[in-house]
Amino acid sequence: xxxxxxxxxxxxxxxxxxxxxxxxxxxxxxxxxxxxxxxxxxxxxxxxxxxxxxxxxxxxxxxxxxxxxxxxxxxxxxxxxxxxxxxxxxxxxxxxxxxxxxxxxx
Amino acid sequence: xxxxxxxxxxxxxxxxxxxxxxxxxxxxxxxxxxxxxxxxxxxxxxxxxxxxxxxxxxxxxxxxxxxxxxxxxxxxxxxxxxxxxxxxxxxxxxxxxxxxxxxxxxxxxxxxxxxxxxxxxxxxxxxxxxxxxxxxxxxxxxxxxxxxxxxxxxxxxxxxxxxxxxxxxxxxxxxxxxxxxxxxxxxxxxxxxxxxxxxxxxxxxxxxxxxxxxxxxxxxxxxxxxxxxxxxxxxxxxxxxxxxxxxxxxxxxxxxxxxxxxxxxxxxxxxxxxxxxxxxxxxxxxxxxxxxxxxxxxxxxxxxxxxxxxxxxxxxxxxxxxxxxxxxxxxxxxxxxxxxxxxxxxxxxxxxxxxxxxxxxxxxxxxxxxxxxxxxxxxxxxxxxxxxxxxxxxxxxxxxxxxxxxxxxxxxxxxxxxxxxxxxxxxxxxxxxxxxxxxxxxxxxxxxxxxxxxxxxxxxxxxxxxxxxxxxxxxxxxxxxxxxxxxxxxxxxxxxxxxxxxxxxxxxxxxxxxxxxxxxxxx
Amino acid sequence: xxxxxxxxxxxxxxxxxxxxxxxxxxxxxxxxxxxxxxxxxxxxxxxxxxxxxxxxxxxxxxxxxxxxxxxxxxxxxxxxxxxxxxxxxxxxxxxxxxxxxxxxxxxxxx
Numbered sequence: 001x002x003x004x005x006x007x008x009x010x011x012x013x014x015x016x017x018x019x020x021x022x023x024x025x026x027x028x029x030x031x032x033x034x035x036x037x038x039x040x041x042x043x044x045x046x047x048x049x050x051x052x053x054x055x056x057x058x059x060x061x062x063x064x065x066x067x068x069x070x071x072x073x074x075x076x077x078x079x080x081x082x083x084x085x086x087x088x089x090x091x092x093x094x095x096x097x098x099x100x101x102x103x104x105x106x
Numbered sequence: 107x108x109x110x111x112x113x114x115x116x117x118x119x120x121x122x123x124x125x126x127x128x129x130x131x132x133x134x135x136x137x138x139x140x141x142x143x144x145x146x147x148x149x150x151x152x153x154x155x156x157x158x159x160x161x162x163x164x165x166x167x168x169x170x171x172x173x174x175x176x177x178x179x180x181x182x183x184x185x186x187x188x189x190x191x192x193x194x195x196x197x198x199x200x201x202x203x204x205x206x207x208x209x210x211x212x213x214x215x216x217x218x219x220x221x222x223x224x225x226x227x228x229x230x231x232x233x234x235x236x237x238x239x240x241x242x243x244x245x246x247x248x249x250x251x252x253x254x255x256x257x258x259x260x261x262x263x264x265x266x267x268x269x270x271x272x273x274x275x276x277x278x279x280x281x282x283x284x285x286x287x288x289x290x291x292x293x294x295x296x297x298x299x300x301x302x303x304x305x306x307x308x309x310x311x312x313x314x315x316x317x318x319x320x321x322x323x324x325x326x327x328x329x330x331x332x333x334x335x336x337x338x339x340x341x342x343x344x345x346x347x348x349x350x351x352x353x354x355x356x357x358x359x360x361x362x363x364x365x366x367x368x369x370x371x372x373x374x375x376x377x378x379x380x381x382x383x384x385x386x387x388x389x390x391x392x393x394x395x396x397x398x399x400x401x402x403x404x405x406x407x408x409x410x411x412x413x414x415x416x417x418x419x420x421x422x423x424x425x426x427x428x429x430x431x432x433x434x435x436x437x438x439x440x441x442x443x444x445x446x447x448x449x450x451x452x453x454x455x456x457x458x459x460x461x462x463x464x465x466x467x468x469x470x471x472x473x474x475x476x477x478x479x480x481x482x483x484x485x486x487x488x489x490x491x492x493x494x495x496x497x498x499x500x501x502x503x504x505x506x507x508x509x510x511x512x513x514x515x516x517x518x519x520x521x522x523x524x525x526x527x528x529x530x531x532x533x534x535x536x537x538x539x540x541x542x543x544x545x546x547x548x549x550x551x552x553x554x555x556x557x558x559x560x561x562x563x564x565x566x567x568x569x570x571x572x573x574x575x576x577x578x579x580x581x582x583x584x585x586x587x588x589x590x591x592x593x594x595x596x597x598x599x600x601x602x603x604x605x606x607x608x609x610x611x612x613x614x615x616x617x618x619x620x621x622x623x624x625x626x627x628x629x
Numbered sequence: 630x631x632x633x634x635x636x637x638x639x640x641x642x643x644x645x646x647x648x649x650x651x652x653x654x655x656x657x658x659x660x661x662x663x664x665x666x667x668x669x670x671x672x673x674x675x676x677x678x679x680x681x682x683x684x685x686x687x688x689x690x691x692x693x694x695x696x697x698x699x700x701x702x703x704x705x706x707x708x709x710x711x712x713x714x715x716x717x718x719x720x721x722x723x724x725x726x727x728x729x730x731x732x733x734x735x736x737x738x739x
Contacts (some may be wrong), residue, residue, distance in 0.1 A: 068233075
């Protein structure tokens with residue numbers, strides 16, 4: 001799902017490759033790209049399940065405004081993953097309502 | 107509290123331009139933006155801009171963004187990134203969220219240039235992952251290098267919908283369909299035509315009934331609508347898709363400026379009531395760019411300059427005379443962009459004739475491409491011996507790089523930049539391709555209708571990968587994207603001057619020289 | 630700009646269900662079209678009232694996505710143009726900020 005080479009933009013400037021954890025599962029992305037971009041590239045599209053109806057939600061505006069892509073990041077809830085840079089070893093969890101599901105940590 | 111002479115909120119095209127003027131006038135200028143990087147949406151605009159040379163026409167948005175940033179730096183603008191302005195007060199104070207705390211600032215003048223947010227139309231399943239804003243798709247692919255999906259349905263045929271559809275194709279995605287509830291394409295015909303000729307179908311008077319799927323979009327149901335936009339039962343059609351992009355317009359982000367208590371008005375969204383220089387009803391509070399009315403980025407930049415000058419004058423940093431001369435020049439430049447069929451005053455109007463009195467192509471508005479037999483109506487389409495430009499430009503849009511691009515004087519736009527380009531009669535085309543690459547609408551082709559009694563050639567713009575090579579064989583596609591004939595690539599030019607628009611010449615049977623407009627390699 | 634002050638003594642009729650009442654309008658707080666329509670018949674004639682009554686537009690995004698759609702729905706029920714309906718009062722913070730950050734306000738002194 002990553003664009004290898006773009007006819008106008010050529011090759012994308014990316015940070016170094018880093019490991020992170022999505023619901024305990026090890027994944028790879030590039031440092032400082034948005035968490036959401038790394039997840040999309042890895043095929044993850046559901047970021048959270050809503051509080052009232054449990055509906056899956058994902059990237060919607062990609063610029064930090066709609067807040068639909070929030071997840072639990074390093075234990076903190078409601079983190080907008082589309083504008084939060086990915087760091088080595090980050091723990092990213094699907095958010096259910098206002099928390100992560102127990103047991104998805106490790 | 108930290109003080110500045112001028113505070114600008116939003117580092118997009120309008121905000122950057124405004125800050126540049128303030129700093130140039132000698133004001134201590136701070137520019138705040140919530141994003142990690144400046145430029146607003148400019149760095150996602152990878153297409154060549156319309157307008158005239160003075161509007162940076164035929165330069166890609168990304169490169170214009172780079173130029174503006176450099177200019178701001180040279181002028182001495184203090185740019186504060188990842189700094190979200192969360193409050194603004196009539197006393198010309200702002201609160202800014204910077205990392206783990208809040209800071210307050212005060213200034214003599216504040217310019218609000220917060221831009222716009224994407225408008226949304228709810229439909230069944232619109233909250234499923236896979237439904238996203240067209241701007242979101244643009245951000246994913248052009249900034250982060252990630253495809254938003256594989257099979258995409260685009261809702262909306264305004265310029266955003268059309269431009270993003272083309273960009274999706276460039277990123278390697280499949281665009282299944284372009285949908286619009288309106289009966290006519292909303293954006294520039296040339297933007298529609300370059301998408302249509304790759305084979306993407308347009309469904310006008312259609313809307314999305316439902317996005318289906320459990321955890322992600324798996325299919326999309328579309329349906330035809332009547333004149334009151336109600337779905338006509340029995341017209342529903344389901345298509346396989348994993349992504350829906352919504353491009354149904356923009357809303358000015360006026361929440362922040364409204365906090366000052368300034369007078370507001372409704373112009374396709376709630377905007378501050380400003381004078382012609384961007385001053386709101388609160389002295390010292392100004393607004394520029396999309397927040398004060400949705401337009402193109404080129405207009406936003408000029409508005410920014412004008413408002414920056416107005417703020418400098420307000421705070422006593424430039425003289426009345428200087429202000430007048432500089433603003434006059436900018437205003438004249440802005441007026442040029444606000445002419446033609448797509449001018450703000452024509453929004454929503456059905457325009458049936460061009461300024462030249464020619465009928466507007468019905469096929470272009472209903473299907474996204476011009477019908478072959480409508481072509482010769484327009485002054486850019488002539489038939490003659492040898493190679494000659496065929497300019498498939500049929501709407502009065504503010505744009506004239508073609509005229510300047512031709513070193514041999516083959517193309518003339520005329521008095522106003524919105525006039526339709528014409529091929530001059532005594533012109534001699536040298537098949538150099540400069541106009542083909544320069545046209546931001548990719549609407550110019552160099553055609554030899556009869557090379558040797560059997561074949562003709564068509565030279566066309568090509569911005570996809572992999573780039574075909576001379577000798578490649580495939581099909582010539584017509585304006586609707588239908589394969590109509592065999593084609594062989596005879597030449598590919600990809601020089602620096604063309605700025606990534608490759609110019610490809612294909613040989614086709616001569617009876618298809620006025621029909622074939624795209625090349626598809628045989629696989 | 631002149632907003633319409635709606636005469637609350639005039640009856641607007643009874644709420645009648647519509648087939649798409651279950652459509653989510655406010656994504657953050659998961660408020661449906663039907664809930665918004667019903668609220669109008671409960672006497673919520675302004676966007677500020679709808680917001681306080683239902684929390685539509687009060688979630689993390691602060692109505693950036695749904696604001697206009699809520700306005701359209703309410704205006705239609707009242708039989709007026711959306712432009713005649715005042716938007717919800719904007720207040721700081723315009724973006725989601727945690728209380729801890731909001732309380733740490735620096736550089737107050739002049």
